[in-house]
Amino acid sequence: EDKVVQSPLSLVVHEGDTVTLNCSYEVTNFRSLLWYKQEKKAPTFLFMLTSSGIEKKSGRLSSILDKKELSSILNITATQTGDSAIYLCAVLHGDKIIFGKGTRLHILP
């Protein structure tokens, strides 16, 4: 069965901390791994990763894919309260996207 597993399911840290969110997957016909941020209702696209070992960065967020380990991490450095959200990992396999359950991140001021 195809699946995407995220950990932890929830995380509470203080502003300024660095966090690492994990995603592992088991799918057939892997094409790419995706990260989305869901603040209120609508998830918004963060990253697409297709090649192992190449880091993608956007400001304080970065992500990397390990195709040997079938996993990815999303790092957020110097967290701010505005980073509080659900972070969704997803995998495109064939022509379908399967989502993980998400990590709910809460940043305390």
Place this chain on the structure above:
Amino acid sequence: DVKVTQSSRYLVKRTGEKVFLECVQDMDHENMFWYRQDPGLGLRLIYFSYDVKMKEKGDIPEGYSVSREKKERFSLILESASTNQTSMYLCASSYRDSYEKLFFGSGTQLSVL
């Protein structure tokens, strides 16, 4: 900016009612999707469409149908709503060759009593 608009933010319906959830996108996207999101279960794909008048079943199509008569509009239909269809429904769209990058609507929270 891409805009994906869902007609209602909140809906309350009775068991057995026929329910229509509407989604409109303004970026000429070929692909459109309906997901539901439940606590502890994440986003699950109900139906998707790659073109006008075509539809494909997702992972949980039972109890739902869809309609795509125009490129910009994708409707989700609950023929006879049941309490286990209480959920957050999210519509998304993307370009044909870029369907990793989904643009989501703000969601419709449906409660079936």
